[in-house]
Every structure is written in C-alpha cells, then in structure tokens.
Amino acid sequence: MQALVDKKQPHSESFTPFLQQSTTQRPRYRALFNYIQQRILSGELPAESRLPSSRELAELLSLSRNTVKQVYEMLQAEGYIETRHGDGSYVSPQLSLNQPTEQNSPAADTKAVRLSAMNEQLEQIRPLYHQHPQQLLLPAIAALDQFPWQQWQRSVSYAGKQMKFSSGRNFMGEPALRSQIAAYLNATRGIRCDMQQVMICSGSQQGMQLAFSMLLDPGDKVLVEDPGFPGIDGAISNVGGIKVSVPIDRQGFRTDAALSDQQDARLAFITPSRNFPLGFTLSLERRLQLLKWAREQGCCIIEDDYDSEFRFDGPPLTALQGLDGEHCVIYSGTFSRILHPSMRLAYLVLPPALVEPFNRMRGFMDGGLSSLPQLALADFMARGLFTSHLRRMRKLYKTRRSYLLLRIAETFSQQLIWEPSDGGMHGVFLLPPGSDDKAIAEQAMNEGLGIRPLSYYYDKQPPRSGLVIGFAGYNEAQIDSGLARLKPIIEHHIPT
Ligand SMILES: Cc1ncc(COP(=O)(O)O)c(C=O)c1O
Structure with a gap:
C-alpha cells in the first residue's frame, strides 16, 4: 500500500477521512488521537513522515487549534511523533519497523496468541450449562422474588461504612463473616470448627480450584461420584488430576467399589448429605469407611454441602465433617443456592493443620476477596436475617x-x-x-x-x-x- 503522506511534504488531505468518520465519538481530541495513532501503527503514516502543522490541521478538520495541539502532545508523550524545533512534527524514526498493512487486518507475520495446554483440556470436558434467568424449572435457582431485598440493601449500606475499619488484606476472608459462618455451622450442621478454619471463596467452585491445587499433583487420582457434579471437572483437570468415577446407589457413594480398587487415590470429592443430582444420602456405615480410608492413606475428603439446608422431613443431617474430628475433611458450603446465584460467596472449613498452608497459598493466588460483599453478608447474618x-x-x-x-x-x-x-x-x-x-x-x-x-x-x-x-x-x-x-x-x- 502507498503511504498516504510524502515523507517530507505534509499532505493534509490524507486527514480528510477523519471528517467522514462518525462525529459522535467524544471527546474529539480522543477521536483524532485514535485516528492518527491507527494510521501510524498501520504504516499509512510512515516513520519520519511530516505531519501538518497544528494550525493547518485545525482548519482542515474544523477543530480548535488547542485540540490539535493537545493531540500532538499526547502522540509525542507516547512516542508516536517527535517535534523538531522550527521544523514541525514527524512520525518517530523508531517506528520504521512498522510496515503498511491493510487496515484492520493483521500483518502476515502476526501469530495467533498461544494458549496453555489447560485450554485444550478444558475443551475436552463436558461443557457446563449456562443459566438464563428467564428459563423456568431451573434446578439450582432460589426463589429470588422472596429475597429480603430491603434488608439486604441496609446491610450493603452498613458494609460501605464498615469498610473503613476493615484491615484490608485478609487472605482467608473478613473475620466478621468467618465468625458468623462458624457460629451458624456449629449450631445447625454439627460442624466442629472455629472461625480460624473458615476460608471465604468466590463460590464453592473457586474453593475447589484452591483445594485441588493444594492437594493434588499431576497424575493423582480423585474419587468422584458418578453421577455427580460436573462443575469440578475443570478444576481437577487444571491441576492434572485424574478423575476416578465411583458409582452411586441408594446409600450414596459406593465405598465398597471405590476403596478396595483405588487405595492410591489422593482425594475424594463427595456430596454426602444429598448426592448431586440423585439426592441419596451417604449411609453412616459408608461415612465411617470413607473416613477410615482417608485417615489411613493420609488423604482428604471434600464434602460439598451445596443445599442440605433444605431438608424437608426434619432438621439438616449432621455433616461428615462433624464425624471426622477435624482431621481430613474439608467442608464446602455456598450462598449461591441459599441466597442468590450472583452472590458468589462460599466457604471452606479446613482441618486446623491445613489453615496455614491454605492461608499462604491464598496470599499468592488472589490475595482474598473484596471486603464489601463479605461485610454485607456478615451484617445480614448477624441481624438474624439469614436464618x-x-x-x-x-x-x-x-x-x-x-x-x-x-x-x-x-x-x-x-x-x-x-x-x-x-x-x-x-x-x-x-x-x-x-x-x-x-x-x-x-x-x-x-x-x-x-x-x-x-x-x-x-x-x-x-x-x-x-x-x-x-x-x-x-x-x-x-x-x-x-x-x-x-x-x-x-x-x-x-x-x-
Ligand atoms: C453440587 C454443587 N456443588 C457446587 C456448586 C457450586 O456452587 P457455587 O455457585 O458456590 O460455585 C453447585 C452449583 O449449583 C452445585 O450444584
């Protein structure tokens, strides 16, 4: 493609397409900056070509001279042009590597961005369903119209004020929320924990990612329920874990099938209170077998307790964690189902020995979550609204x-x-x-x-x-x- 501007002579006409562009882009100085920047990057304005004077360009484009001057200053500050005293403005000589290309098409030597092997792995696994809020009879949606919105707004507003007292960097989560969760779990789920063991996550899905990355090495086996929750497939695959499917019957996870063949598995991921999706409860005998296996092998069990609050024929069953003696069960709970799917707040209850390693990892991984929604939820719980x-x-x-x-x-x-x-x-x-x-x-x-x-x-x-x-x-x-x-x-x- 021919350069639109002679290297020595400024060709103001080459700027007239700017006039034909939509004039709605505001502010105008940003539109002109983008226009010249694109022409320089595409090579249409080659290195060392001379730009019209600010007065000339302002007249041509019916802009104020100050606007054009401001654009030239921005271009100079970002290294696109340089101003030569008494001579005018030129496209920087350093940009001579820029070859002219067809507008909007990448140069021939532009390679597609290379993604890691993880992307390929994720392409191979069952895709997750997307939920459209307008759909009827969705399996995991709460009665959103029943949510106490006004009370929630009060909690959000209170949290906005409380933020100034938050120390900021709590990798494990806001202490106020962790303490509310610990009290709730001790009272209603038979869980034995103090707030130090509670780690707040952005959805239990993130909790799984974090836990798997701390507990699995590439090639390690994970026992999972079949049928089971497909949302963990990606998290297992990300760390190179290998899923071992364990059948389900009316007593839940078939420990007989799993534990004799898979002595070398590192982890079991289960939904003991209500198998997802069939709804069967893991029997006491199998709970004890599973705990014995985990203790003997030095393995962890992740207990995904996604909606056991909604048991209709009596109070919620005691969690597996309560039987464990705080040794090898990581308990995972979520507010997505109980309160609102966009809450994206969930928690892990860690055995005491894992608190410090998980805290350290969290500092490196994401530094913890935003304090505002956590403080709002803590207030919502403290006012008794959650229960x-x-x-x-x-x-x-x-x-x-x-x-x-x-x-x-x-x-x-x-x-x-x-x-x-x-x-x-x-x-x-x-x-x-x-x-x-x-x-x-x-x-x-x-x-x-x-x-x-x-x-x-x-x-x-x-x-x-x-x-x-x-x-x-x-x-x-x-x-x-x-x-x-x-x-x-x-x-x-x-x-x-
Ligand atoms: C069985 C099960 N576990 C975990 C989750 C994930 O919950 P979160 O939204 O907290 O990531 C879901 C979501 O519906 C689920 O059905």
Missing part, C-alpha cells in the same frame, strides 16, 4: 415440591417416575429406560425451560434416563406453565 430467610424458604420449597410432584403425577403418570429424596431444590424424575432425555431437555430448552437431562451428570457409569427439574424458584403458576410446555415434548418422545 429467618432460610426457615421461610425451607417451608416454601417444601410446598413447591409437593405441588410439582402432584402436577407431575397428574400429567405424566406413565412417563415420569419420581426418584425420592428428602429435600433439595430440584427433583429427579426417571423416564422409561432407553428414552432420549438429552433430546427432550434440548427441546425443552427451546421452549424456555431449564430442565436438565439426568444422563448428562453421568460420566463412566451407564447413564439412567431422566429429567432434573427445579422447583424452588417457581410459584404454582410458573410450575404449571413449565409443565404445559413440557407436555407435548414428552408426549412426542414417549407416547402413552
């Missing part, structure tokens, strides 16, 4: 689940069989063996439903066909509307 909201939601979700079960039994008595569970925010409904649950869920998604296929949650074990249907976030009218949309899809796939 009262929980109590209300437990009642509401129980009613909503009863309604969903009733309507499904009425509408799909031949096609959907409920897989009983004692609580949660979704129900699992089995389809006749051999039915294509993925096709049904995909069509349902096109109809605005967030229903998931049960087979998606299986990894190596033979999948069962079924639907995972959320009820917590939806009132009766919404449940009716969702099921009405589902009816023709099911009838098409499974005629009665």
Whole structure:
C-alpha cells in the first residue's frame, strides 16, 4: 500500500477521512488521537513522515487549534511523533519497523496468541450449562422474588461504612463473616470448627480450584461420584488430576467399589448429605469407611454441602465433617443456592493443620476477596436475617415440591417416575429406560425451560434416563406453565 503522506511534504488531505468518520465519538481530541495513532501503527503514516502543522490541521478538520495541539502532545508523550524545533512534527524514526498493512487486518507475520495446554483440556470436558434467568424449572435457582431485598440493601449500606475499619488484606476472608459462618455451622450442621478454619471463596467452585491445587499433583487420582457434579471437572483437570468415577446407589457413594480398587487415590470429592443430582444420602456405615480410608492413606475428603439446608422431613443431617474430628475433611458450603446465584460467596472449613498452608497459598493466588460483599453478608447474618430467610424458604420449597410432584403425577403418570429424596431444590424424575432425555431437555430448552437431562451428570457409569427439574424458584403458576410446555415434548418422545 502507498503511504498516504510524502515523507517530507505534509499532505493534509490524507486527514480528510477523519471528517467522514462518525462525529459522535467524544471527546474529539480522543477521536483524532485514535485516528492518527491507527494510521501510524498501520504504516499509512510512515516513520519520519511530516505531519501538518497544528494550525493547518485545525482548519482542515474544523477543530480548535488547542485540540490539535493537545493531540500532538499526547502522540509525542507516547512516542508516536517527535517535534523538531522550527521544523514541525514527524512520525518517530523508531517506528520504521512498522510496515503498511491493510487496515484492520493483521500483518502476515502476526501469530495467533498461544494458549496453555489447560485450554485444550478444558475443551475436552463436558461443557457446563449456562443459566438464563428467564428459563423456568431451573434446578439450582432460589426463589429470588422472596429475597429480603430491603434488608439486604441496609446491610450493603452498613458494609460501605464498615469498610473503613476493615484491615484490608485478609487472605482467608473478613473475620466478621468467618465468625458468623462458624457460629451458624456449629449450631445447625454439627460442624466442629472455629472461625480460624473458615476460608471465604468466590463460590464453592473457586474453593475447589484452591483445594485441588493444594492437594493434588499431576497424575493423582480423585474419587468422584458418578453421577455427580460436573462443575469440578475443570478444576481437577487444571491441576492434572485424574478423575476416578465411583458409582452411586441408594446409600450414596459406593465405598465398597471405590476403596478396595483405588487405595492410591489422593482425594475424594463427595456430596454426602444429598448426592448431586440423585439426592441419596451417604449411609453412616459408608461415612465411617470413607473416613477410615482417608485417615489411613493420609488423604482428604471434600464434602460439598451445596443445599442440605433444605431438608424437608426434619432438621439438616449432621455433616461428615462433624464425624471426622477435624482431621481430613474439608467442608464446602455456598450462598449461591441459599441466597442468590450472583452472590458468589462460599466457604471452606479446613482441618486446623491445613489453615496455614491454605492461608499462604491464598496470599499468592488472589490475595482474598473484596471486603464489601463479605461485610454485607456478615451484617445480614448477624441481624438474624439469614436464618429467618432460610426457615421461610425451607417451608416454601417444601410446598413447591409437593405441588410439582402432584402436577407431575397428574400429567405424566406413565412417563415420569419420581426418584425420592428428602429435600433439595430440584427433583429427579426417571423416564422409561432407553428414552432420549438429552433430546427432550434440548427441546425443552427451546421452549424456555431449564430442565436438565439426568444422563448428562453421568460420566463412566451407564447413564439412567431422566429429567432434573427445579422447583424452588417457581410459584404454582410458573410450575404449571413449565409443565404445559413440557407436555407435548414428552408426549412426542414417549407416547402413552
Ligand atoms: C453440587 C454443587 N456443588 C457446587 C456448586 C457450586 O456452587 P457455587 O455457585 O458456590 O460455585 C453447585 C452449583 O449449583 C452445585 O450444584
């Protein structure tokens, strides 16, 4: 491409395309700066070419001279041009490496940015579903319209004032929130911990990333439930861990299948209170077997307790951590499901021996989280709003689940069989063996439903066909509307 400007003679006309550009870009000095910068970088204004004087350019572009002068000063400050006394402004000679290129197209020797092997690994694993808030019957959505927004706003405003007292760098999290969480867990979940053991994370997903990076070396095996939570696949893969799928039955994680064959595994990741997604509870016998295995092997168990607050037939079950004696269980809890998915606050309860190593790692990894939402949540909990909201939601979700079960039994008595569970925010409904649950869920998604296929949650074990249907976030009218949309899809796939 020909250079638009003769090296010695300033060709003011080459700036006229600027006039044709949209004049809406504000401020004008920034628009002119960008225009000249792009022309220099693309080589259209080659090194050592002379720019028009500020007076000339200001007249041509109907700008004030001060604006053009300001642009030239900015270009000079950033090294694009230099001003020669009594001679004018020139594109810097140092930019002679800049070859003219077609505008907006990269030069031939521009290589695509190289990503690490992690990107390739992530491309290989099951993609996660994206949630659209408008979808009905999403499995993990709370009743957002029931959230006490006004009270929350008060807590946020209070937190804004409290920030000035925060010491700033708490790698493990704000002490006020950690102490509230410790008190809540001791009182309601049978967990034995003090606040020093509580580490705040941005969602339990981050907690897993941090824990896996501290507990696994490349090639180490991790026992996971199958079916299970796919959100951990990426975190295991990131550190080069190898997933070992362990089947589930009505007593939960099959310790008999896992522990004899996989003595050398380094870690077990489980949802003992309510297996995700089937909802089965890990029996006491298996809990004790698992703890014995972990102690003998020097391994950790990560207990993902994602929604056990919502047990409808009695108080929440005692956590596995409570049986452990604070030795090898890392307990993970989240506020995403209880309060709001965008809260992005969760926590790990660490065995005392892991507190210092995790604290050190956290300082290097992200330096901890922003204090504002943590202080807001601490205040929300201290005012008793968290536990009262929980109590209300437990009642509401129980009613909503009863309604969903009733309507499904009425509408799909031949096609959907409920897989009983004692609580949660979704129900699992089995389809006749051999039915294509993925096709049904995909069509349902096109109809605005967030229903998931049960087979998606299986990894190596033979999948069962079924639907995972959320009820917590939806009132009766919404449940009716969702099921009405589902009816023709099911009838098409499974005629009665
Ligand atoms: C079983 C299970 N564990 C963990 C999580 C992740 O929660 P968070 O939003 O805190 O990352 C979820 C999310 O729904 C989940 O279903």
